[in-house]
Amino acid sequence: MNILERWLGHINPWLAIALTTALLVIGIVLDIRAKRRAGRQLALADVLAYLAFGPIAILFAAGFWAAAQTETLSRAMANGVILMLWLILWSVPAGIYLLTRRHSGRRGLHTALWHVFILFLGWLLGRSWGLLLFSLPLLGIFYFYLHQAALVTLPASQPEDREENRLRARILRFYAWGMQSAMYVVADHAGRKVERRIAGPIARGFGAPGLLWMRSHQVAGITSGVEFRRVDGPGVVYLNRLERPFQIVDLRNQLRVSTLDVTSQDGISYKAILFMAFRLDREEWSDPLYQAICKENPLLERARRPARRNSTYPYSPLRVQAVLSRTGIKTHGGEQTTLHWDEWVVSQVEEAARQELHRHPINYFWQTAGGVTQALEDIAHAITNQAGQRLRPAGVHLLTARVVNFRFSDQTEKEIDSISQQQIESWKSVWERKREELLARSEAEAARMQQEAWAYAQSLLLTSIAEGFERVKQLHPDLPSSAIALLFLSAIQDYLTRYQPGEERNLQNLSAALGRRKQTGHSDAGVEH
Structure with missing residues (x-):
């Protein structure tokens, strides 16, 4: 007689019924409170699940009570209960596949079948002792290495933080069962591309949190439905139920x-x-x-x-x-x-x-x-x-x-529209008029300055000649004035001939003028003589 049969033979049926009912009520109350804390309302599926748990619990309690009546009936009921348990266990993979096939394909189905197979193999090898000494150690080794793999494969903001490591391991465990939440990665440095690398629901009330991986210069605005929830980052951000990244903000210049x-x-x-x-x-x-x-x-x-x-x-x-x-x-x-x-x-x-x-x-x-x-x-x-x-x-x-x-334009003149062309022509005409006015004022100013310079130079020349004439008169009182004037004119003409060839035109004009003055001086001298 195995452990389960012995336990069924000594159980108090009324205690079994009371404990089953109490556990059922406590489980329902805890589930309702968890849903309320998560902001989730009770759905029709939840109510149907609660109603289904009641008959199942009563069925097991009645089986326990019947098994406790006689040893033969106890053995028969124990085998029936065991058979029912294995049937339920072998149906679990099908339920998990229906629950997770949309986002995970057959990954949850394979993990569930592997777990049931390990448990069933342990049962075949040694019944309860086979489960204890063979199945549970294998499952423990599997989850240990799964925990170590999570610390290597999943990113972390603070690798030494035990709470964050626990979340990473939880994410990978639920990923193995196909019940993961959505996982996002910011694919570029500017934060424009937020890719959902691993699909998963965001409205599931149980399971592991979602994950968002960013660079060290990025933070994320996170929303929950239509409500802005928080700002988090940089690095790895864990997303709760209904949360998803809204926009990524680059903190650099x-x-x-x-x-x-x-x-x-x-x-x-x-x-x-x-x-x-x-x-x-x-x-x-x-x-x-x-x-x-x-x-x-x-x-x-x-x-x-x-x-x-x-x-x-x-x-x-x-x-x-x-x-x-x-x-x-x-x-x-x-x-x-x-x-x-x-x-x-x-x-x-x-x-x-x-x-x-x-x-x-x-x-x-x-x-x-x-x-x-x-x-x-x-x-x-x-x-x-x-x-x-x-x-x-x-x-x-x-x-x-x-x-x-x-x-002004990247187009050719033929492609410029008429309005723009007219504006440009108007602008050009304004500047042309201003340029002509400026040139006219400059020419007039230059002519005025030239005339002033000529008059000033002429006055200086005449003053110098008059002063020189007076000095010569003082030195040679008997010398005629016409002779003195001719000497000054000859000296000036000799000085002018020393200019460069580039000024020939001005020199010719000045020489001609001096020649005419000399002739006039000769005629004046003849008259005086």
């Missing part, structure tokens, strides 16, 4: 370059190349800045400083939540795509840049003191201030934003 279609204040269309650098705000805010931000976004009242400052990239979960709350859905060409947090930041900076560039005429780049470089510097300062005031309440720190270059 973000660099973006975009091309803007801009219209100046005077109606000239051109393209501006905009460069920007930003990141999730990781600085501790001063009192005035903190009060101003809290007025615009009450969500950041407890986000004055980063809450997690021990990592390479410190961050505040509330600031991450603030920037993720600005994202949404964008429609382009009839297709709806997710608007990521960095795309929203870029759109805000682009809008501020368009507004600032529209305030200035196209001449502003050349009329500013310091030229184009100083004009672009002033515009960059204005864009950074304007866009930074919008982004700070959203948890984003704009480091810089500047227009690095601009061009």
